[in-house]
Amino acid sequence: MKPLIILIATFVLSFLAILIFTGKYNFPLAGRIAMCVMLISTGIAHFVYTDGMMMMLPKIIPFRKPLVYLTGIMEVAAAIALLVPSFQFVAAVFLIAFFILLLPANIYAAYHHINYEKATFDGDGLNYLWFRVPLQILFIVWIYLSAIKF
Numbered sequence: 001m002k003p004l005i006i007l008i009a010t011f012v013l014s015f016l017a018i019l020i021f022t023g024k025y026n027f028p029l030a031g032r033i034a035m036c037v038m039l040i041s042t043g044i045a046h047f048v049y050t051d052g053m054m055m056m057l058p059k060i061i062p063f064r065k066p067l068v069y070l071t072g073i074m075e076v077a078a079a080i081a082l083l084v085p086s087f088q089f090v091a092a093v094f095l096i097a098f099f100i101l102l103l104p105a106n107i108y109a110a111y112h113h114i115n116y117e118k119a120t121f122d123g124d125g126l127n128y129l130w131f132r133v134p135l136q137i138l139f140i141v142w143i144y145l146s147a148i149k150f
Helices: 002-022 027-048 050-055 064-081 088-111 125-148
Strands: none
Touching (some): 027 064, 064 088
16 A cells, blocks of 8 residues: 555645646656655565565575565666656566566465564455455556556
């Protein structure tokens, strides 16, 4: 829920700032700025909630801690790349693939009731997927509309 709030709030603020300073409507730029801010916040979460994020991966996956750190770095780097015109398309394609690849970890976490912020097993469970799956689709469509098809 927090990423969605960050995404929408940043979009509204960015859109209004762009409109005030340029006098033009620029939905794609506001969308990329919002996605950038949201991804930086979720990327930082990989370093703040490392233990809980590791729990989202099955124990069979080796090097879970470095993998959590690496995905956090990748999120932040891709977020910044969304704002660099020469990297924007590649970052968008990467992020779409990234969101698709993250879905199994979210399903695994929901199935095992993982609360990644507390690193406990008292999370929302499978009901969480009713929110998470559409949210993941929203992120993919958002990136497509703001960074690829504009």
